[in-house]
Amino acid sequence: MINLVNVNMTFHGKQILKDINLSVKQGEIMVIIGPSGSGKSTLLRLMIGLLKPTAGEVWIHDREITAMDEDHLNQIRLEMGMVFQYSALFDSMTVGENVAFGLRQHTTLTEQEIRQVVRRKLRMVGLSGQERAMPSELSGGMKKRVSLARAIAADPHIVLYDEPTSGLDPIMSATINRLILNTRRVIGATSVVVTHDMASAFYIADRIAMIYKGSIIAMGTLEEIKASTNPVVAKFIAGIVGYTDKGRTKS
Template sequence: MIEFKDVCMRFDDKDALKHISLTIRDGETLAIIGGSGSGKSTFLRLLIGLIKPTSGQILIDGQDIVPMSEAELNKVRLKMGMVFQYSALFDSMTVGENVAFGLREHTKLSDADIKEIVHDKLHLVGLDGVEDMMPNELSGGMKKRVSLARAIAVEPSIICYDEPSSGLDPLMTEKIDELIVNTQKALSVTSIVVTHDMASACRISDRIAMIYDGELIAVDTVERFKKIQDARVQAFFRTLRTVKSEKEDER
C-alpha cells in the first residue's frame, strides 16, 4: 500500500528524517512512536504530501507522489482520511456539516445521499443524533469521533491519525483506541497512527515502528517489539510500566 524508499528530510541545517525505508502493508495498522521532535510528525506530513522530501521516494499504490503536482496529489489524497491531533473541526459548521464537508467538496452526490452517509458514519463511531450539534457543545472524545467520521465519509483506503489520544484522559484514550481497532475491522483500511503513547500503540497495532532522532530504529509486531533490547526502545516500555504501576497504586 505505502512504501518509503530511502527518504531524507532536511530543514535548514537539521536532518528531520534520515534515510527512512519502510513498507506499510495493505490493511494493517502501523503505529509510529517516538518522542517529541523525533520526526514522526514529519513522516506523516510527507505521507499526505504536505511537504516534499529532500531525497527519496514515497510510493502509494505503486505511484511515487514526490514529483506529483498539487492537482495530482489531490487525486491521491482522495484515498486518504486524516484525523488531526486536535480534531480540526470547523467551529461555524454543525457536526453534520463537518462530516459532509469532503463529500460536498469532492463528489456530486445528492443532499439526500450525503445526509444518509453522514448518518451512517456517525453511527459507526457511536454518535447517533448529533448532526445538529455545534463543535463547542462536544466533549474532547466526541470531537475525535466526529473527526474520524469525517475522515471515513469519503470511503478512504488509508486513514492517518495524528496523536489521537492527545488531550484525553486514560479512559477516553482506551475508548478511542477501541474505535480505531473497530474502524479498521469494519472498513479493512490501512491505518497509520502517529503517537507517543506506548500503551495505546500496543493496543491498536499490528506492528510498531519507532523513530528516534530522525532514524527508523525498530519495526516489528507488538510482541516482538517488546523484546527488542535497544535501550531507546526499552526506555519507552519503562514509561509504560511506570504508568501501569501508578494505576495499580491508585486502586
Template sequence: MLIKLIDVNKSFKDYKVLKNINLSINKGETLAIIGASGSGKSTLLKLMIGLERPSSGQVWIKNEDIAKLNEEELDKVRLNMGMVFQYSALFDSMTVADNVAFGLREHSSLTEAEIGHIVEEKLNTVGLKDFANYMPNELSGGMKKRVSLARAIAFEPEIILYDEPTSGLDPVMAGKIDKLIKYTQEKMHVTSVVVTHDMDSAYYIADRIAMIYEGEIIALEDAHAIKTSSDKRVQEFINGGRII
C-alpha cells in the same frame, strides 16, 4: 505494499528531521509509529499524505510516487486517504454534520440526500448519531476526535492516518478511540498509520510498531518484539525512562 518510502530524507533549512527512511506498510495492516517529541513522527505522517514533500527519496502510495505529483494530482490521491489530526481540525463555524459532509460536498457529485445518508451512517459508526446539529464548541475533546474520524472515513478511504488520536484524553475515552480505530480497520479493511506516545494504545491497535529516534527508524517489530527489545533506546521510551 500499499505505502512504501524509499531512502526518504527531510530537512527544514539546516535541520535534518528524517534520515534515510525505508518503510513498507502492507494493505490492511495497522502500523503505530512511536518516538519522543521532535523525533520526526508527525513529519513522516505528513509526507505520506503529501502535506510535506521529502528533501530526497520516494513516497509511494499504491502505484504512484506522490513526491513527484503536483497539487491537483495529489488531491486525487488524497481522496483515497483520510486523516485524523491531533487537535481534530474541525471547522468551528459548522455543525458536526456539516464538518463530516464537507469533503463530500467539495469533491463529489453526490446529492444532498446521498450525503446526508453517508453522514448519518458515519456518525452512527463513531457513536454520535444524536449530535449532528451540535457545534464543535459544544463537544468534549473525545467527541471532537470521533467527529474527525467520521469525517476521515466519509469517502470510504483505503488509508487512514492518525496523528496522536488519544492525546489529551482520559484513559476511558482513549480506550474508546482505540476500539474505534480497530473497529474501523476491521469493518472497512483500511490500512492505518497511527502516530502515538501512548504505548497501551500502540500495543492494542497495532500489527507492527515502528520507533523513530533522532529521525531514524531504529525498530520495526510486532508488539511482543518491541516489549522485549534489547535496544536501550527502545526500552527507555516504552518504559517512560524507568530503566536502570
C-alpha cells in the same frame, strides 16, 4: 499500500528525517512511536503529500507522489483520510457539515446521499443525532470522534492518525482505540498511527516502528518490540522518557 524509500527531510538546514525506509502492508495498523520532535508527524505529512521530502521516494499504492502536482495529489488524497491531533474541525460548521465537507467538495453525491453517509458515520463513532451540534459544544473525545467520522466519510483505503488519544482520559482513549480497530474491520482501511501512548500502541498495532532523532531504530511485531535489546526502545516503552544518549535519565 505505503512505501517510503530512503526518505530524508531537512528544514532550515536541520535534518528532521534520515534515510527512512518504511513499508505498510494493505490492511495493517502500523504504529509509529518516539519522543516529541523525533519526526513522527512529519512522516504522516509526507504520506499525504502535505510535505515533499528533501530526498527519497513516497509511494502510495503503486504511485510515487513526490513529483506530483496538486491536482494529481488531490486524486490520491481522495483515497486517504487523516485524523489530526487537535481534531481540526471547522468551528463555524455543525458536526454534520464537518463530516460532509469532503463529500461536498470532492464527490457527486446528492445532498440526500450525503446526509445518509453523515448519519451512518456518526453512528459508527457513537455520535448518532449530533449532526446539528457545534464543535464548541463537544468534549475533546467527541471532537476526536467527529474528526474520525470526517476522515472515513468517503471510505478511504488509508487512514492516518496523528496522536489520536492525546489529551484524553483513559476511558475515552480506550474508546478511540476500539474505534480505530473497528474502522479497519468495517472499511478495511490500512492505518498509520502516530502516538506516544504505549498502552494504545500495544492495543491496536500489528507492527510498531520507533523513530528516534529522525531515524527508525526498531521495527517489528509487538513481541519483537517488547523484546528489543536496544536501550532507547526499552526505556521508551517502559515510560522512561527523559533518557539521554548515555542511558541516564533526567530528573
